[in-house]
Amino acid sequence: MTRLHVGNALEAPLDGIAEGYRRWRESANTDQCPVRGVLDRIGDKWTTLVVITLAERPHRFSEIHRSIPDISRRMLTQTLRELERDGMVLRQVFPTKPPSVEYRLTSLGESLLKPLAELVAWAAENQPRIVNARVAYDAGRG
Amino acid sequence: MTRLHVGNALEAPLDGIAEGYRRWRESANTDQCPVRGVLDRIGDKWTTLVVITLAERPHRFSEIHRSIPDISRRMLTQTLRELERDGMVLRQVFPTKPPSVEYRLTSLGESLLKPLAELVAWAAENQPRIVNARVAYDAGRG
DNA sequence: CGGGATCCACGCGGATACTG
DNA sequence: CAGTATCCGCGTGGATCCCG
Numbered sequence: 001m002t003r004l005h006v007g008n009a010l011e012a013p014l015d016g017i018a019e020g021y022r023r024w025r026e027s028a029n030t031d032q033c034p035v036r037g038v039l040d041r042i043g044d045k046w047t048t049l050v051v052i053t054l055a056e057r058p059h060r061f062s063e064i065h066r067s068i069p070d071i072s073r074r075m076l077t078q079t080l081r082e083l084e085r086d087g088m089v090l091r092q093v094f095p096t097k098p099p100s101v102e103y104r105l106t107s108l109g110e111s112l113l114k115p116l117a118e119l120v121a122w123a124a125e126n127q128p129r130i131v132n133a134r135v136a137y138d139a140g141r142g
Numbered sequence: 143m144t145r146l147h148v149g150n151a152l153e154a155p156l157d158g159i160a161e162g163y164r165r166w167r168e169s170a171n172t173d174q175c176p177v178r179g180v181l182d183r184i185g186d187k188w189t190t191l192v193v194i195t196l197a198e199r200p201h202r203f204s205e206i207h208r209s210i211p212d213i214s215r216r217m218l219t220q221t222l223r224e225l226e227r228d229g230m231v232l233r234q235v236f237p238t239k240p241p242s243v244e245y246r247l248t249s250l251g252e253s254l255l256k257p258l259a260e261l262v263a264w265a266a267e268n269q270p271r272i273v274n275a276r277v278a279y280d281a282g283r284g
Numbered sequence: 285c286g287g288g289a290t291c292c293a294c295g296c297g298g299a300t301a302c303t304g
Numbered sequence: 305c306a307g308t309a310t311c312c313g314c315g316t317g318g319a320t321c322c323c324g
Contacts, residue, residue: 037269042185061305062305073307108271127177133250204286243285
């Protein structure tokens with residue numbers, strides 16, 4: 001029920017992550033973890049794809065939809081709304097006819113690209129090892 | 143239907159993430175994106191918490207459960223199995239009575255801590271901005 | 285202690301139709 | 305074009321019981 005806190009490993013980014021987490025968790029304030037909220041968004045099915053798409057340049061709604069064919073308009077709208085609400089994306093409406101709407105990353109949104117890119121890099125770099133591990137694991141079960 | 147590919151932004155980690163993604167997407171091989179699979183895991187509700195818990199030291203099953211009170215044993219087992227299958231976690235059984243099982247990060251699992259810590263750091267660092275953005279956004283709607 | 289098996293509720297998200 | 309509204313299937317995951 002109470003959501004766990006993911007501690008700030010800021011002061012000791014690498015080795016300190018676990019201790020920072022533990023200290024945070026044991027600290028008084030045990031409800032509502034802001035970091036968890038952010039991580040949930042990252043892990044969201046579409047958020048990262050939209051952010052990466054907008055990293056290149058501003059896009060209109062339909063452009064994003066064409067870039068990510070297997071997202072429904074419903075989910076694209078919802079994802080964009082949440083990103084806008086979080087201050088990651090700026091929505092700009094042009095009173096043309098038919099109306100056009102442009103989405104672009106804010107500076108906050110762009111700042112996310114760096115850690116995101118490193119995570120993607122890690123994934124791409126280690127994916128062969130993961131695949132091998134899976135094959136080995138599955139082989140041991142028939 | 144066909145899953146999108148998140149391109150390797152390896153060659154140009156920061157600015158190149160979008161172009162790399164686009165080139166990857168436009169390339170021949172359009173089904174099955176390995177990176178998406180990894181990102182889905184990261185975004186998984188429990189995976190990161192378990193990894194962070196194990197970052198401190200090896201833990202027994204019940205220890206992890208105590209560290210993350212709001213995970214069910216079912217989900218903890220499932221999360222640990224997937225991490226084991228992906229070669230991120232090593233499961234070691236000791237034939238004591240009652241039996242004890244120890245989980246520890248593999249080197250692959252530990253290598254994930256670095257990008258993960260940076261993401262957590264970003265989240266902690268920018269969370270106030272996100273909260274402010276949400277308040278401002280919600281205020282504009284009543 | 286460390287799980288597996290089963291049942292079931294709920295929310296995510298796709299499909300579809302409609303609007304400004 | 306850029307959404308909104310409604311309906312609904314299905315997977316995720318909690319609760320519970322059982323086992324070695």
